[in-house]
Structures are given as C-alpha cells and as structure tokens.
Amino acid sequence: MTIPPGSVIGIVGGGQLGRMLSVAAAQLGYRCHILDPHEHPCAADVAAYFTRADYGDTAAIEAFGRAVDVVTYEFENLPVGPLRALGDKLRPGTRSLAVAQDRAVEKQFIEDCSGRVAPWRTVDSLEDVRGAVQALGCPAVLKTRRYGYDGKGQAWIRAPEEASEAWATIGGQPAVAEAGVDFSAEFSVIVARWQDGRHAFWDSPENEHREGILRRSSVPCSDMVALQVPEAREAALRIAEALGHVGVLTVEFFASADGPVVNEIAPRVHNSGHWTIEGAVTSQFEQHIRAICDLPPGVTGLMRGSAVMENLIGADVERWPELAAERGAHLHIYGKGEARPGRKMGHLTRVGRSI
Ligand code: ADP
Numbered sequence: 001m002t003i004p005p006g007s008v009i010g011i012v013g014g015g016q017l018g019r020m021l022s023v024a025a026a027q028l029g030y031r032c033h034i035l036d037p038h039e040h041p042c043a044a045d046v047a048a049y050f051t052r053a054d055y056g057d058t059a060a061i062e063a064f065g066r067a068v069d070v071v072t073y074e075f076e077n078l079p080v081g082p083l084r085a086l087g088d089k090l091r092p093g094t095r096s097l098a099v100a101q102d103r104a105v106e107k108q109f110i111e112d113c114s115g116r117v118a119p120w121r122t123v124d125s126l127e128d129v130r131g132a133v134q135a136l137g138c139p140a141v142l143k144t145r146r147y148g149y150d151g152k153g154q155a156w157i158r159a160p161e162e163a164s165e166a167w168a169t170i171g172g173q174p175a176v177a178e179a180g181v182d183f184s185a186e187f188s189v190i191v192a193r194w195q196d197g198r199h200a201f202w203d204s205p206e207n208e209h210r211e212g213i214l215r216r217s218s219v220p221c222s223d224m225v226a227l228q229v230p231e232a233r234e235a236a237l238r239i240a241e242a243l244g245h246v247g248v249l250t251v252e253f254f255a256s257a258d259g260p261v262v263n264e265i266a267p268r269v270h271n272s273g274h275w276t277i278e279g280a281v282t283s284q285f286e287q288h289i290r291a292i293c294d295l296p297p298g299v300t301g302l303m304r305g306s307a308v309m310e311n312l313i314g315a316d317v318e319r320w321p322e323l324a325a326e327r328g329a330h331l332h333i334y335g336k337g338e339a340r341p342g343r344k345m346g347h348l349t350r351v352g353r354s355i
C-alpha cells in the first residue's frame with residue numbers, strides 16, 4: 001500500500017541515521033516523528049515530531065504507531081516484543097530486526113541462505129571459549145551476541161592462553177567465537193528491496209576500519225573486490241528475500257581468497273552508504289523512504305564516477321573550519337554535542353574530482 005507524500009513516517013531511534021532519513025523524507029513531502037529515550041536526539045532537530053520514550057515501553061510504542069502512517073527503525077538493538085503490535089505498519093518487519101540483533105541467530109540465518117561466514121561457535125562459558133579456540137584456532141574473536149556496535153563487545157584471542165582475559169573483557173556474556181578472517185579488503189553490499197521483490201543495489205563501497213570503527217568508504221571499489229561483488233550481491237539478495245525485508249539492507253563482507261565472506265548484516269541504512277547522498281543519483285536515505293512508502297525505486301548510479309566518505313570521529317569534528325573551507329567537499333555535522341572518543345560526530349564526502 002502506497003504511503004503518499006504528506007503522511008507521517010515514524011522512526012524508532014534518533015541518531016544520525018534517523019536525522020538523515022528525516023531530511024530525505026522531508027524532501028519528498030513527508031513529516032517524520034522520532035521516538036528515542038534521550039532528551040535531545042540529533043534526529044529530533046530536523047523532524048516534525050519527537051516522543052521521548054524507552055524502546056521497551058509498549059504503551060508508548062502503541063501510541064506512536066497510532067500517531068503515524070508507517071514506522072521504520074534506524075538501529076537494531078531494540079526489544080522486538082513491543083514493535084510486534086505495529087504489524088504491517090513496521091517496515092522492515094520484526095523478522096529483520098530479530099535476526100540482525102543476535103549474532104548467533106544472524107550467522108545461522110546467513111548459512112541457511114547459503115552465505116559464507118567465518119567458522120564460528122556459540123559460547124556461554126569460559127569452558128566453551130576454550131573449546132571454541134581449540135576448534136577454530138587463533139586468531140579468533142569473541143563478540144557478544146547482542147548490543148555490539150563500532151567494535152564494542154569484542155575481544156581478540158591471539159593465543160589459547162588469552163581465552164580467559166577475552167571472556168572477562170566482554171563481561172562473560174553469551175557470545176559467538178569466530179575465526180579471524182584473513183581478508184584483503186572489506187566491502188559492503190547495500191540493497192533496497194520493495195515488498196513485491198523489486199530491488200536496487202548501489203555500487204559496493206570498499207570500507208576501511210580502524211579499532212573496529214569505519215573510517216572511510218570509497219567507490220568504485222578496487223578491481224579485486226569488484227570480482228567478488230556479483231557473488232556477494234546474490235548472497236545479499238537471498239538474505240533480503242528470506243527476511244521478507246522492505247527498505248534498505250546492508251551486508252558487510254570480507255574479500256577473502258575463498259571469495260566473499262559475510263561479516264554481519266544491518267537491517268537499515270548504513271554508514272558505508274553515506275556517500276550516496278552526494279555520490280549517487282538516489283541516496284540510501286531517499287531510497288529507504290521510497291521503499292517503505294512504496295514509491296517507485298530511484299536510480300542508484302554514480303553521479304560523478306567516484307566518491308570517498310570519511311567519518312569524523314570524536315575530536316575529528318573540531319577540524320570543521322578547515323573542512324568547511326575545502327572546495328567541493330560535502331561536510332555533514334550531526335549536531336550531537338559532546339565529541340566523546342569513538343563517537344561518530346559527522347562525515348565528509350568528496351565526489352569525483354571536487355575542484
Ligand atoms: P560491529 O558490529 O562493531 O561493526 P563487526 O563484527 O563488523 O562489529 O566488527 C568490526 C570490525 O572488526 C570489522 O569490520 C573488521 O574490521 C573486524 N573484524 C570483525 N570480525 C572479524 C573477523 N572474524 N576476522 C577479521 N576481522 C574481523
């Protein structure tokens with residue numbers, strides 16, 4: 001069912017992704033309503049309405065659902081229960097959320113879709129961790145099943161005797177242990193899918209991380225990555241279809257000697273797609289709005305041949321005077337206030353030859 005311009009789009013989560021979704025929605029004539037537990041979420045600055053409520057507050061979520069025409073979400077660490085009451089109004093649905101928010105469920109789901117993942121085990125005790133390290137070898141990485149992002153909730157095990165320290169580092173929580181992947185590059189497949197199965201990919205960005213946090217995404221990717229993109233797209237589409245996903249879905253990959261290995265999925269717009277705002281004909285944010293409102297798909301081709309997005313993390317944002325003065329560079333500042341270390345404060349995109 002088409003949700004026409006003039007309608008109200010509810011967005012659960014008020015971070016920078018909600019902010020950029022709201023801007024894109026406003027351009028198409030929608031108004032957004034943000035639900036977030038914080039006092040001043042940065043998306044509320046650019047949205048028509050804001051409700052401050054906990055994500056687990058069933059009554060608040062139900063009232064929110066009645067006040068809007070469609071609901072989407074901008075991150076995956078949300079309790080699924082209260083959102084179930086939204087039924088078809090929630091796009092993407094709770095299945096995408098439930099799979100993406102638990103790393104063990106996610107990996108099993110990907111394998112069931114014939115996607116390649118690093119060898120892995122679920123672990124619930126130090127004994128399990130020791131057993132997993134024996135089976136998987138070193139290096140291996142422990143990741144909490146839930147609530148991890150930007151490298152948080154992870155600990156590397158480079159030798160068997162590091163098992164107990166790693167288990168303590170992640171707080172002894174239910175986790176997955178996975179083999180370290182010897183990759184030559186990281187990249188992502190970003191796909192938007194409509195309820196009827198129509199879909200559109202963007203060029204796959206090659207992604208560079210430091211300390212578990214994305215630093216830079218570049219398109220076009222290198223030739224070596226480009227060789228793996230067709231197989232990666234097929235896997236991403238099988239995952240999107242199995243989820244019945246509506247909206248943008250991002251699948252992160254390692255380019256390995258054995259082919260593309262799925263790292264994780266995000267049931268939403270993604271940091272590695274921020275370059276699409278100026279670098280593609282239709283941005284990931286606009287396309288997500290088009291997909292959940294059932295407007296026709298936008299064209300996703302590159303605007304000027306290439307784009308590079310750099311994240312501004314923590315104190316990086318203090319470079320804004322110099323970045324704002326750079327000819328042709330597109331500066332985005334999220335208006336988040338305190339620039340804590342590791343916090344994503346903004347990004348900069350350079351498209352084609354900027355000058
Ligand atoms: P997050 O949810 O924090 O993004 P990821 O699982 O994507 O967590 O891990 C963050 C980064 O850590 C990855 O992009 C990659 O650079 C590195 N990493 C994670 N898992 C592995 C692995 N099994 N092998 C090699 N590098 C890894």
Ligand code: MG
Pocket residue numbers: 252264
């Ligand atoms: Mg990741």
